[in-house]
Amino acid sequence: MEKRVLFKSAWLPWVLVAPQMAIVLVFFFWPAGQALYQSVLQEDAFGTSREFVGWENFQRLFDDASYLASFKTTAVFSLWVAASSMSLALLLAVMANRVARLAGFYKTLLIWPYAVAPVVAGVLWLMLFASPYGVIAYALQAMGLPWNHLLDADHAMALIVMAAAWKQVSYNFLFFLAGLQSIPQSLIEAAAIDGASPWRRFWTIVFPLLAPTTFFLLVMNVIYAFFDTFGTVDAATHGGPGKDTSILVYKVYYDGFKALDMGGSAAQSVVLMLIVIALTVVQFRFVERKIEY
Amino acid sequence: MRSKAKLAIAALSALMLVPAQAQTEIQWWHSMGGALGEWVNDLARDFNASQKDYKVTPTFKGSYDESMTAAIAAFRAGNAPHILQVFEVGTATMMASKGAIKPVTEVMKEGGQKFDQNAYVPAVAGYYTAPNGQMLSFPFNSSTPVFHYNKDAFKAAGLDPEKPPTTWPEVALAAAKLKASGHKCPFTTSWISWTQLESFSAWHNVLFASKNNGFDGLDTRLVFNSPLHVRHIENLANMAKSGLFVYKGRGNAADATFVSGECAMATGSSALYGNVVRNGKFGYGIGTLPYYPDVQGAPQNTVIGGASLWVMNGKKATDYKGVAAFFSYLSQPEVAAKSHQRTGYLPVTKASFELTDKSGFYKKNPGTDVSVTQMIRKTTDKSRGVRLGNFVQVRTIIDEELEGVWAGKKAPKEALDLAVKRGNEQLERFQKANKS
Numbered sequence: 001m002e003k004r005v006l007f008k009s010a011w012l013p014w015v016l017v018a019p020q021m022a023i024v025l026v027f028f029f030w031p032a033g034q035a036l037y038q039s040v041l042q043e044d045a046f047g048t049s050r051e052f053v054g055w056e057n058f059q060r061l062f063d064d065a066s067y068l069a070s071f072k073t074t075a076v077f078s079l080w081v082a083a084s085s086m087s088l089a090l091l092l093a094v095m096a097n098r099v100a101r102l103a104g105f106y107k108t109l110l111i112w113p114y115a116v117a118p119v120v121a122g123v124l125w126l127m128l129f130a131s132p133y134g135v136i137a138y139a140l141q142a143m144g145l146p147w148n149h150l151l152d153a154d155h156a157m158a159l160i161v162m163a164a165a166w167k168q169v170s171y172n173f174l175f176f177l178a179g180l181q182s183i184p185q186s187l188i189e190a191a192a193i194d195g196a197s198p199w200r201r202f203w204t205i206v207f208p209l210l211a212p213t214t215f216f217l218l219v220m221n222v223i224y225a226f227f228d229t230f231g232t233v234d235a236a237t238h239g240g241p242g243k244d245t246s247i248l249v250y251k252v253y254y255d256g257f258k259a260l261d262m263g264g265s266a267a268q269s270v271v272l273m274l275i276v277i278a279l280t281v282v283q284f285r286f287v288e289r290k291i292e293y
Numbered sequence: 294m295r296s297k298a299k300l301a302i303a304a305l306s307a308l309m310l311v312p313a314q315a316q317t318e319i320q321w322w323h324s325m326g327g328a329l330g331e332w333v334n335d336l337a338r339d340f341n342a343s344q345k346d347y348k349v350t351p352t353f354k355g356s357y358d359e360s361m362t363a364a365i366a367a368f369r370a371g372n373a374p375h376i377l378q379v380f381e382v383g384t385a386t387m388m389a390s391k392g393a394i395k396p397v398t399e400v401m402k403e404g405g406q407k408f409d410q411n412a413y414v415p416a417v418a419g420y421y422t423a424p425n426g427q428m429l430s431f432p433f434n435s436s437t438p439v440f441h442y443n444k445d446a447f448k449a450a451g452l453d454p455e456k457p458p459t460t461w462p463e464v465a466l467a468a469a470k471l472k473a474s475g476h477k478c479p480f481t482t483s484w485i486s487w488t489q490l491e492s493f494s495a496w497h498n499v500l501f502a503s504k505n506n507g508f509d510g511l512d513t514r515l516v517f518n519s520p521l522h523v524r525h526i527e528n529l530a531n532m533a534k535s536g537l538f539v540y541k542g543r544g545n546a547a548d549a550t551f552v553s554g555e556c557a558m559a560t561g562s563s564a565l566y567g568n569v570v571r572n573g574k575f576g577y578g579i580g581t582l583p584y585y586p587d588v589q590g591a592p593q594n595t596v597i598g599g600a601s602l603w604v605m606n607g608k609k610a611t612d613y614k615g616v617a618a619f620f621s622y623l624s625q626p627e628v629a630a631k632s633h634q635r636t637g638y639l640p641v642t643k644a645s646f647e648l649t650d651k652s653g654f655y656k657k658n659p660g661t662d663v664s665v666t667q668m669i670r671k672t673t674d675k676s677r678g679v680r681l682g683n684f685v686q687v688r689t690i691i692d693e694e695l696e697g698v699w700a701g702k703k704a705p706k707e708a709l710d711l712a713v714k715r716g717n718e719q720l721e722r723f724q725k726a727n728k729s
Contacts (some may be wrong), residue, residue: 048392151700241696
């Protein structure tokens with residue numbers, strides 16, 4: 001079923017969308033255009049000399065084996081962040097949905113981490129795991145599990161996944177909770193009368209009805225992991241050990257803001273932009289079709 | 294009427310507060326936090342109190358790379374600060390950005406200040422001097438790597454607290470004793486590339502990069518995969534395997550572990566001095582950087598780190614007069630000597646060193662002269678320092694490759710070869726980008 005509002009006036013709809021269009025143009029299209037432009041230039045740090053180099057920045061990227069390797073790192077990281085933060089958020093949302101007393105209190109606490117800046121999240125988790133005096137590192141050590149994210153690639157990856165996912169749980173929680181509350185109670189009650197166990201009711205009724213929310217969150221989480229996590233990585237691991245936690249967006253940040261290579265950094269942003277456009281198109285074309293809103 | 298009169302009085306008194314002659318404000322962006330930040334603020338305050346025409350306003354802009362990025366963004370937008378503190382690895386980038394900076398020699402000349410380049414400590418000023426003899430930036434806070442050790446831990450391990458190890462074999466022996474006494478972190482280091490490869494090369498009078506470490510041209514290439522370098526990294530890798538050397542992360546992350554007492558010995562910047570004196574709760578000793586006694590010519594001298602002050606281009610002539618006056622103030626023997634004694638940074642001028650020496654400071658604070666004696670030696674072409682383009686990336690590459698060694702995943706030779714190869718790609722790019 002299509003919903004369509006008809007305006008009598010020819011200009012009113014344009015006026016109404018104008019503020020949003022202005023924001024999109026200024027904050028999305030303009031910077032994206034700048035990135036496209038810079039990606040074909042080579043500049044010195046201060047921008048006093050600037051040379052058109054065509055595809056050279058892109059050529060250099062794809063000749064670099066470590067850049068190609070960081071695609072894999074990014075895929076692993078994004079999947080872990082999306083999977084862990086979404087499943088944890090779903091669990092918390094289902095539980096919070098049942099709480100009768102102090103519901104507001106729990107919800108507030110669960111939403112809180114969303115306000116934490118990515119860098120702060122990175123530092124926070126780093127302090128928990130800093131060996132040997134971080135609380136969790138100390139506890140692990142006591143259990144005979146030495147923790148060393150400075151040299152162990154798996155530990156380092158786990159650390160940034162935890163820091164990045166923890167922040168995102170709040171966001172996912174909010175949407176899952178809203179999704180749960182919009183599921184008609186009558187369906188669940190009918191199933192209960194038919195003798196379905198709570199476990200069965202969840203997987204056959206609640207979870208499928210949450211699919212639009214889950215799908216939306218999957219897109220949002222992957223985009224989050226792709227773009228918003230460079231601060232977390234910088235604070236927690238600097239992309240190390242070696243390049244084992246150097247995800248794509250961290251390299252964009254490092255090359256642009258630490259190494260002052262604007263052209264190379266812009267070329268990487270363009271690649272990232274293409275990836276996310278492709279991901280979104282694929283998901284909306286093929287996945288959304290199967291989901292009934 | 295009454296309220297109008299009140300308003301008039303208020304307006305008048307507000308006017309009175311403004312000095313008759315407007316001061317010229319000099320913006321100074323720096324990266325000195327904590328105890329060092331207080332030092333910078335004190336310098337500006339004292340300079341402002343010493344005269345009436347100029348007002349230096351220091352602003353903390355985050356770590357070295359953050360303040361450099363901020364200044365670049367500001368320069369592109371046309372509001373760069375007058376003075377920018379840039380770390381030594383940014384030197385080649387600043388030198389290549391001719392339109393963005395104004396050489397200090399020019400600033401001093403136009404500012405009408407007496408300026409004698411020979412008054413500055415050559416090992417320090419030489420690093421910031423162009424091939425044509427022009428001093429490009431003001432050598433504000435230069436440090437050099439030294440060997441820090443915890444005297445209390447030495448005593449507990451049965452080592453002589455007044456005799457720090459001076460060679461790498463001795464370091465390994467001392468570390469073994471510390472470990473036997475129950476110490477979890479006998480030895481660590483901050484700034485791996487700076488202490489273990491760059492200074493290591495100069496200290497043993499071998500090259501880190503060709504073309505005299507980049508001083509003689511942009512076509513310089515890395516050469517730190519020689520047998521001597523491999524031997525040293527192998528030695529450290531063995532120490533890491535047996536728990537004698539503990540890796541504590543990139544940059545200066547290891548500094549905190551020495552100050553807290555967690556690690557007993559550390560190679561790091563001489564400027565750690567002020568921090569340890571203030572926050573360390575143990576007997577603190579400084580020794581010279583260790584070396585291999587069988588290498589001919591060792592020990593030579595160590596290379597500088599720290600930062601210098603660059604003057605940004607495109608400001609008014611009166612502003613530059615203020616900058617020149619401020620630099621003259623910083624070079625005054627008393628001011629420079631006080632800075633040196635307070636921070637552990639190297640003395641800027643020869644006179645300030647002599648003043649400190651005469652005052653008996655080195656005798657009262659044993660170890661504080663280590664950095665000076667390591668630096669104030671006749672340098673060779675191989676030991677003058679390391680000046681490379683894209684140096685930030687080169688250092689990160691070294692960090693990345695060596696982490697593979699400490700984790701036991703890569704052989705030292707393999708890691709150094711790879712670091713040289715990857716680093717050279719960066720040098721080639723810098724050479725290409727700055728041909729003209």
